[in-house]
Amino acid sequence: xxxxxxxxxxxxxxxxxxxxxxxxxxxxxxxxxxxxxxxxxxxxxxxxxxxxxxxxxxxxxxxxxxxxxxxxxxxxxxxxxxxxxxxxxxxxxxxxxxxxxxxxxxxxxxxxxxxxxxxxxxxxxxxxxxxxxxxxxxxxxxxxxxxxxxxxxxxxxxxxxxxxxxxxxxxxxxxxxxxxxxxxxxxxxxxxxxxxxxxxxxxxxxxxxxxxxxxxxxxxxxxxxxxxxxxxxxxxxxxxxxxxxxxxxxxxxxxxxxxxxxxxxxxxxxxxxxxxxxxxxxxxxxxxxxxxxxxxxxxxxxxxxxxxx
Amino acid sequence: xxxxxxxxxxxxxxxxxxxxxxxxxxxxxxxxxxxxxxxxxxxxxxxxxxxxxxxxxxxxxxxxxxxxxxxxxxxxxxxxxxxxxxxxxxxxxxxxxxxxxxxxxxxxxxxxxxxxxxxxxxxxxxxxxxxxxxxxxxxxxxxxxxxxxxxxxxxxxxxxxxxxxxxxxxxxxxxxxxxxxxxxxxxxxxxxxxxxxxxxxxxxxxxxxxxxxxxxxxxxxxxxxxxxxxxxxxxxxxxxxxxxxxxxxxxxxxxxxxxxxxxxxxxxxxxxxxxxxxxxxxxxxxxxxxxxxxxxxxxxxxxxxxxxxxxxxxxxxxxxxxxxxxxxxxxxxxxxxxx
Numbered sequence: 001x002x003x004x005x006x007x008x009x010x011x012x013x014x015x016x017x018x019x020x021x022x023x024x025x026x027x028x029x030x031x032x033x034x035x036x037x038x039x040x041x042x043x044x045x046x047x048x049x050x051x052x053x054x055x056x057x058x059x060x061x062x063x064x065x066x067x068x069x070x071x072x073x074x075x076x077x078x079x080x081x082x083x084x085x086x087x088x089x090x091x092x093x094x095x096x097x098x099x100x101x102x103x104x105x106x107x108x109x110x111x112x113x114x115x116x117x118x119x120x121x122x123x124x125x126x127x128x129x130x131x132x133x134x135x136x137x138x139x140x141x142x143x144x145x146x147x148x149x150x151x152x153x154x155x156x157x158x159x160x161x162x163x164x165x166x167x168x169x170x171x172x173x174x175x176x177x178x179x180x181x182x183x184x185x186x187x188x189x190x191x192x193x194x195x196x197x198x199x200x201x202x203x204x205x206x207x208x209x210x211x212x213x214x215x216x217x218x219x220x221x222x223x224x225x226x227x228x229x230x231x232x233x234x235x236x237x238x239x240x241x242x243x244x245x246x247x248x249x250x251x252x253x254x255x256x257x258x259x260x261x262x263x264x265x266x267x268x269x270x271x272x273x274x275x276x277x278x279x280x281x282x283x284x285x286x287x288x289x290x291x292x293x294x295x296x297x298x299x300x301x302x303x304x305x306x307x308x309x
Numbered sequence: 310x311x312x313x314x315x316x317x318x319x320x321x322x323x324x325x326x327x328x329x330x331x332x333x334x335x336x337x338x339x340x341x342x343x344x345x346x347x348x349x350x351x352x353x354x355x356x357x358x359x360x361x362x363x364x365x366x367x368x369x370x371x372x373x374x375x376x377x378x379x380x381x382x383x384x385x386x387x388x389x390x391x392x393x394x395x396x397x398x399x400x401x402x403x404x405x406x407x408x409x410x411x412x413x414x415x416x417x418x419x420x421x422x423x424x425x426x427x428x429x430x431x432x433x434x435x436x437x438x439x440x441x442x443x444x445x446x447x448x449x450x451x452x453x454x455x456x457x458x459x460x461x462x463x464x465x466x467x468x469x470x471x472x473x474x475x476x477x478x479x480x481x482x483x484x485x486x487x488x489x490x491x492x493x494x495x496x497x498x499x500x501x502x503x504x505x506x507x508x509x510x511x512x513x514x515x516x517x518x519x520x521x522x523x524x525x526x527x528x529x530x531x532x533x534x535x536x537x538x539x540x541x542x543x544x545x546x547x548x549x550x551x552x553x554x555x556x557x558x559x560x561x562x563x564x565x566x567x568x569x570x571x572x573x574x575x576x577x578x579x580x581x582x583x584x585x586x587x588x589x590x591x592x593x594x595x596x597x598x599x600x601x602x603x604x605x606x607x608x609x610x611x612x613x614x615x616x617x618x619x620x621x622x623x624x625x626x627x628x629x630x631x632x633x634x635x636x637x638x639x640x641x642x643x644x645x646x647x648x
Binding site: 295 | 342343346347350351354355357358478479481482483484486487490491493494498590594604605608609616619620623624627
């Protein structure tokens with residue numbers, strides 16, 4: 001008798017698989033397998049391509065952008081989108097919005113990538129120490145994280161930015177100071193469960209040093225969730241930068257960032273909505289792209305988690 | 310309310326009550342060092358901020374140094390930092406006095422945060438104005454997010470699921486100030502359906518801010534509910550429930566939904582705290598007189614005590630709502646014991 005569950009047969013006699021067929025599939029490594037699964041996810045691929053496009057524009061902005069980000073043209077200020085001279089219009093100083101959006105990608109992507117790296121280094125170090133050593137030290141270290149969590153994150157970043165002053169490097173410091181905590185918790189949790197596993201016990205038994213155990217066994221095995229968390233954390237970092245720029249604590253003008261452009265355009269929302277809409281769209285689409293890639297990565301790296309958060 | 314398979318929540322029996330009281334007291338006591346740490350860190354950070362409240366006057370003109378010295382002496386800013394801190398905490402703990410505002414002459418932080426006369430007019434107190442916007446957002450998030458997640462999970466991999474999940478991904482991705490401006494542009498300016506900004510004149514004024522604030526939460530809750538629901542409907546007890554012939558509706562509502570709400574409750578604590586204390590961007594964009602705007606203004610104004618005040622109010626709200634969430638677990642999941 002077979003039982004039907006959601007249209008799929010479960011139970012019943014196992015299908016007979018001929019030996020040749022079993023061997024037909026070449027062996028693939030875990031990462032290769034994950035990569036293949038990622039490529040089958042259409043939204044993740046679309047997101048990845050979009051990020052590549054923005055990154056290409058940001059990297060080669062001087063050649064890609066039709067105008068410089070600070071080139072003013074007072075005769076043609078605040079004109080709406082016009083093909084082909086100003087496809088996103090111009091702002092109140094007559095600067096080309098499209099060019100500024102391309103240049104602004106530099107800030108958002110740099111913040112995303114450098115912020116993620118900072119988060120990775122600090123969070124991983126903190127979490128590994130706490131999770132590997134455990135005991136009382138772990139307890140103290142995690143209580144500290146708990147206290148830090150009681151702060152309104154954005155407010156804390158703003159406070160740091162006011163102490164340090166505006167600027168890209170200070171944004172990294174401000175974001176780095178708060179963004180590592182989630183990562184530390186994640187790594188600690190991973191380490192706590194992994195270090196109970198038999199293979200870690202075995203490694204310890206044959207005399208492996210703590211650093212060796214961490215780098216050879218614990219880290220590689222917790223890398224999957226860490227990569228996913230990093231990717232899914234990037235939109236949050238981009239958002240933080242956009243908010244800081246929106247309230248005037250970001251990159252100093254005239255260098256453009258998307259949040260700053262939304263802020264500049266906002267007052268003229270009624271007359272010239274394009275000044276707000278295009279940079280706003282740029283932030284949203286970039287965050288959306290990173291979210292899709294992160295989601296795809298999670299499904300790819302851990303098929304058991306498919307369809308979960 | 311039908312309890313879970315004949316179990317009773319632990320607080321319905323006497324030992325459960327004691328257990329829970331102990332838990333509440335413990336967590337309440339734990340809040341004290343947390344709040345102390347928060348106040349110390351904030352206070353230290355403020356000492357590090359370059360420039361004080363009296364380095365620049367109205368319009369950014371410099372204030373003569375003698376006047377500045379007098380002003381600083383008046384508020385005790387000439388004393389050593391630790392003394393200022395002790396004085397501040399003493400006033401706060403014994404008199405619930407958050408101190409004077411350095412930047413708005415004659416106003417106290419209590420007035421700025423809680424209104425001129427809290428008890429006679431609580432609905433217009435800035436804290437509660439923010440809370441009202443937050444409450445409506447929370448309602449939107451729960452009322453739309455949870456059903457959306459459940460439907461998505463039940464119709465997994467159908468067009469409904471894909472569309473719902475695409476929109477919730479979009480909702481998570483759009484920054485609230487961008488969404489707010491887009492709403493103003495469409496519903497306010499183009500269609501003229503809703504008031505553009507302001508507060509207290511018509512109830513319609515709460516709609517756009519609440520949607521702006523609530524969208525990311527709605528989307529997040531929808532995704533979380535879906536994920537949790539997908540995990541739950543694969544559990545053995547769901548199969549058992551089906552096997553014993555329960556109607557599909559009873560299986561879904563009584564078993565699957567109830568059990569998949571536990572992780573959703575977890576994030577309601579921090580979300581509620583963030584919303585009730587107001588998102589400053591939303592209050593800024595829509596000109597709402599809540600405390601949200603002080604989150605930024607107080608820092609750029611160097612209004613130290615206001616910074617302290619809003620951060621402490623936020624931390625208290627966060628701790629409180631996390632506690633509420635922990636307690637409400639017992640209603641949803643009777644297996645949870647307080648330790």
